[in-house]
Amino acid sequence: MTSQQIDPATAWQARYGEVATRPLPPVPAVLAALLAHRSVRAYTDQPVDDEALELAIAAAQSASSSSNLQPWSVIAVRDPARRARLAELAGGQRHVAEAPLFLAWVADWSRLRRLGAAQGVATDGIDYLESYTVGVVDTALAAQNAVVAFEAQGLGIVYIGGMRNQPEAAAAELGLPQDSFVVFGMCVGHPDQARPAEIKPRLAQAAVLHREHYDAAGEAVAVGHYDPLMRRFQQDQQRDDRPWSQTSLQRVGSAEALMGRHRLREALNALGFALR
């Protein structure tokens, strides 16, 4: 089933656990596809062709870039042995080894470092947390456009944050130069219809959309509604069905809960990011 085959009203109800507060108008196909997004971890053996990849990268490059600096790169990995090694680095995520295409999305300041070195000019601005932030933002904007482009072509994706578990090892595996690092990975493939993914519910808009100024007043009600909604969803998926607030708080409870990523700052320093 492709995203386009779920109508917006059904997607809205799956996302928020209730019908929309006002009748949904007929929406463009683009919007219907966005509302129906699901992370896909089960793929057929069919490869992702280069044409689909290059269209997705053109979409990625069409996203906004701060001052047009374009501080990102993407590594397309098809080699099964390399995907298997990356799967291990990501904490043993099978879908990284199984997806026909894996993309490593890289915040990449090395390009401007090389240009600066070639022209004999300083690039000290790269050493600041601001530039790290710009690199991460621009990489994410590009990646998300690629997601929309892949899904429009009938493909499915899942982001792999586990690429930050061992940043130096990921960089070494992909031959990254200094001043670049894998922000996240992405599996891409043709969804296996025999193992379909469902639309995951989210917090009510009242919890995330504020008017004129920040207002947490609607938050307790929203979380009170969301916890049982997510429990039911997880039960349907036969997964850990503790309330969202409990699993989320555990995830941010301690350095240990970050699965190695508590040392991201040290890893980034080693990869050339001074983070001043």
Place this chain on the structure above:
Amino acid sequence: MTSQQIDPATAWQARYGEVATRPLPPVPAVLAALLAHRSVRAYTDQPVDDEALELAIAAAQSASSSSNLQPWSVIAVRDPARRARLAELAGGQRHVAEAPLFLAWVADWSRLRRLGAAQGVATDGIDYLESYTVGVVDTALAAQNAVVAFEAQGLGIVYIGGMRNQPEAAAAELGLPQDSFVVFGMCVGHPDQARPAEIKPRLAQAAVLHREHYDAAGEAVAVGHYDPLMRRFQQDQQRDDRPWSQTSLQRVGSAEALMGRHRLREALNALGFALR
């Protein structure tokens, strides 16, 4: 002119300064819209209605979220006086004051801090650079989905990185709690057809898309092609027409060139981000 009215082959040529390396197949409307993206800074007086906003936020919430933590918020600002003040904070960007709707996209860990405090559990994981990074990534993925959703509804947008020029002042203006900060802003409005925006060229795919491992071999040729391409584009726009490599290197040349953002780390510390 809406994005849909530029055909993909024309958009590809505008983006890369050359025709596609292979004939473009008929692509879905979604993809055609992505390829035709332009940042819009000139708007009509027509307001952006709440329905369009709420659909865009539903699209934003449909983007992936790391461990489903959803660590972001968005503040919708319509009040002209507040927009005028935010325009000043962003370095005097007129379009922030002129756009009928301004969105402040917030990396927001305050929600889980409040939940943790209410339940009496530690949330020490929030204090790490990893959590800052997750907050920035998830905010950017959400925002980019909103962009696609707005453009699908005929609206135009431009990102405002200038919201990081004075992060504490932006947070105060919007009443942000500790553990949250405005990653970037976004102007939204109906494009003024009398002042149309053009598709901005980007580096060739050879410079950003790598196969199996990082490879800078195609980079010099790509930049050599891109510099004159961007000069012609800038001349057509009657803007600064120095080569891209020169303006970009100047932008990252020094702390001073970051327009106040060299102190982002200090500002984030003040806003509650320990960045361990």
